[in-house]
Amino acid sequence: MAYLQERFTALLAEHRGILTRLAAVYCRGTADRQDLAQEITAELWRAFPRYDAARPFATWMYRVGLNVAITAARKSRPSVVSLDQPLDGGEPLHERIGAEAAPLEVEEDERGRALHAVIERQPPLDRALLLLWLDERCQRDIAEILGISESNVGTKLSRLKQRLRQQLQELDTD
């Protein structure tokens, strides 16, 4: 058990960036981010005995982390993507939560504000795709994490980029 814990802690420390990225994309306030990080760590630790060391830890960690983040999004936490937001899109989150959103705790520049705006416009599954693209994961990894074919990832990524460009233009005109 002690060996398992030591190994887990070392791997988690090595891939801590994934935890940060997941919390950054799925939550806005510091408290919610910390909360999500705890839930993900709990799930990772519980699932760790079944982790196959022959496979990349990052892919496994992303799977578990995204599953927790998307499932947590079903709780009615205003600063996490909402329970009622359809998985296939629908009304943009930022329009519904409006003033309820957790206040930003750090000063943001124009790029940062645009990033948050486009993140919040993505439904949970597309948000996962966006995160993996932002983290520059290859199509094969993305396919393995999400459980869809590589060709489907390619199509979805090109649509996502097209949508992002459009959304950035909309933000520009606003």
Add this chain to the structure above:
Amino acid sequence: MDTTMELDDLKLAFRTLEQRVQLQEVQLSRALVRRSLKARLRPLALGQILQMVFGIAVILGGVAMWRTFAHIPVVLVCGIILHIYGVATVSAAGVVLAGIQGLDSSLPVVALQRRLAKLRRAYVIGGAVVGLPWWVLWTIPPAVVFALRAEYESGAATAWPAWLVASIAVGVLGLLGTWWFHRFAERPGREALAERLAASATGGSLRRAQAELEALQAFEAEA
């Protein structure tokens, strides 16, 4: 904003955000593990086990009735109804328990979310299977008592009391009415009515679970 941003700017902003986000070290503990997905589903699993125990008790009661009083048609029919209800109750709980067992957070994202959506759908349908028949099930004890008295007590009334007949009729109509209303609300063009049902009734929850499954299928589908 003055200039249109490019996708590369988003990546730069993401790197900046990543550097700004400060997370405290999470310590491994029993309390932490209680926050895992399976641990949080434990109360639901316990509820399903209790439902199974209840269903088995109903089956035993139903079987005892139809075996012992097979010569009294009312009791025979009531026993068979209870037997069927018990089997449905146990099956509904079994499906949800199997769904919980099949959850593994290291599955690919689409696969786990699909399992969760199916679990939610099974739970909602199971709730309807267990709950709705009570429109008529509550009339079984008085009907059985009446039939047994008519059979074994000399001088007991043999004609069904009006209140019992009325209760059974209301129960059957209520059951059929509930079923029809849900079907009615689910038809296209009645989204507003269905949404009003959503807060408390099965119809809206089922619609949401179904919509999730459809969204997942759409996400999975090759474009």
